[in-house]
Amino acid sequence: MRTIDQHQNDVAQLVRAALEARPIERLAVDPSSIAAAPDRYRRRELAADVLAPIDLPPFANSQMDGFAVSSLDLADAAVSTLRVVARIPAGRVGDALRPGTAAPIMTGAAVPDGADAVIPVEQVDPPSFPAEGADARVTVRGPVAAGAFVRAAGTDVPRGSLLLAAGTVLTPARWGVLAAAGLGEVPVRRRPRLLLVSTGEELAAAGSELAPGAIHDANGAALAAALADVGVEVVPARVTDDAASLLATVARHADDVDLVVTTGGVSAGAYEVVRDAFEASGVVFESVAMQPGGPQGRGTLTVHDRTLPAVCFPGNPVSALVSFEVFLRPLLQAATGVGAARSERTAAMAESADSPVGKHQLRRGRLDVDGRVAFVGGPSSHLLASHAKATVLVHVPVGVDRVEDGDDVVVWALDD
Template identity: 45%
Template sequence: MTRDPSAQPRSVEDHAGLVARMLEPLSDEPAMESVPLDRALGRVTAGEVRSEVDLPLFRNAQMDGYAVRAADVRSVPVALEVSGDIPAGHTSPVSLIPGTALRIMTGAPVPTGADAIVPVEDTELVLGRDDDLSGAIVEIRRPRERGEYVRERGSDVRRGDVLLAAATRLAPRHLAALAAAGVETVSVRSRLRVGILTSGTELVAGGKPGFGQVYDANGIALAALVEEAGAIVSVRASSGDDPEAFARILDDALHRSDLIITSGGISKGAYEVVREVLLPRGADVTTVAMQPGGPQATAVVGGMPVFAFPGNPVSTQVSFIVFLRGPLRAAAGLPELKPREVALTEPLRSVPGRRQFLRGLLDGEGAVVPVSGPSSHLVAGMARADVLIDVPAEVEALQSGAAVTVWTL
């Protein structure tokens, strides 16, 4: 379905609402899967994870030094017989004889009867050698209170306590905690499978472009955006301007994806292959009152949502950020990247009647500097930016210091 050319362009808010409604069935009841820890980085926990063990697993030494009874080192200096040695990884229980000390390494089990660790820096071995503790005597030079440098069992987390909350995006520190608790697999939200289809005879995916050809920047950009939003790329394919060829890669992607994104081929000129293939399948081809990214199309093909973006590199990226990034992050359980207000460092002008998404760079003081121009082909200029400056359709000019809304790139 093509909108009446005389109709007013659709607003950004209305089109974003349409996209969100199309994706609601995919995010209402997210699926879950269990993955090993070495493949869990960046995934989102499907529910809270409770520890099945105490951490630490046993009382252990926080420092290299000597395990003692605090009562035996209240008056210093004091010389104590060294009755043994406990390295890290020692697997047999040991008891401390009152009035003696046991040399102990960091992480080693604290012997029964000991209630403090004297760091090695506060001691001197006055008899015996480090490699032979037979008959050794250690002088303790500083008193210690009960519990000093002793890590008690369960002082970090108790068995049954929540180790990680639900909807936690797993970072290295989370994986370390899971591994320390003996967790080998973790239940996470399944990721949406996104098919990415670019179109245009002019596109070259590899090798050197010939005259009139360009590198396919949109395929790699969309794949990166999809993965950053918590989904996975199920298919990445490209076709020229032949409708049959595009229909084949579309039908293949439908069998392997949860949604499809296309780039290019939806404008009003000739050789608009995506438009030609999707219109008979019920596509809504429209113009959104924004720049870049005005031409937009949506369709439901075989029950699967398809989102068609314009083909200029900046238009493709802006379209994804404005319309798809939020819903995909929500479906993945990731936090919303909310637009925020900052101040302009210099004046800017905007085209009236269309909401502009200009490129900007935040300075060290939290204000934004416009970079590059407004054109949708300036992909290198987009790379120099770290935000989009959102200029309302009714605004023609803004002065330096004016508050503007920015979207994080």
């Protein structure tokens, strides 16, 4: 049997190549669009360098409420009296400043021609703005340095410089930068899109009446939710134990997805539909030294002249979810930046239990009030309700046949 690390490496090569080849789409830089589809905008990755089309700020503007002045008027005297001229609010361009005058200017307003500094309103005498249109004067203590309290054009980002590089994850501040630069839309990598196929003659849709021998499809719902948690778009499907139907389903969606993930049909039974459908294409099916989740498949399918990676999980619900946690979730979460990477820690066991010495066992567990690990349910791969109550995956590595009360084990948090 192969080790977990070996299978992880093979799956990583498949998936990373597919993620790097994702197509490009364009997103509007618009608050209404962001508000209407927040998940579509969350932590998207730029597909190309974006250059600044304008200076930021686009013009010299006042850093605070005060008076726009010429530093030359204040260079020779300790105290100067300046005549007050028309106010300059934000959004309006004032007249050129004449020598011996000061213009009341509001934060963010354009500094007028003839002015090269701003004096905060509280630093003049009287420390207030006179009534608009009044014949008023202010006394100013000099000198004042040119550029004082002025935000010069291009001091944040000069026009033509690199605003954001390809591969940058778009955080709220970066969306703000794009908007400030006047960009209407930007190219981003499409979210990973995955065809998720539940297989089995026995599967029925949730909420439907069960025929004799049938079960509801838990894998489809559980894995679709797990994929959504890490920002992956899911195309769900369900097929019976018919290889032609499975291949037709893959062909129907092949042009629109980056990856195929299947559950069930990978073991050594008489009706292993995934193996029957994919093995001839070169997908490899093998046993991994882990419990649950031993039977695994991985490889590529050639559909419509393109190569499509396939990752094939076993059908028992806990096996499928554990396989996702071990082999796919870290890759997808790192690619999208959505959700949290699973935290890992060491904790002491609160009980003893046996483990198959030749397999890496992943048991469901919870941490007690003392931070010690107690198992939830048994090791069987059908105990989905026990898995749903667990908050950690407990790792018991190959070569360990028993853990004792007090032994340290590695745990992955499932509730990050």
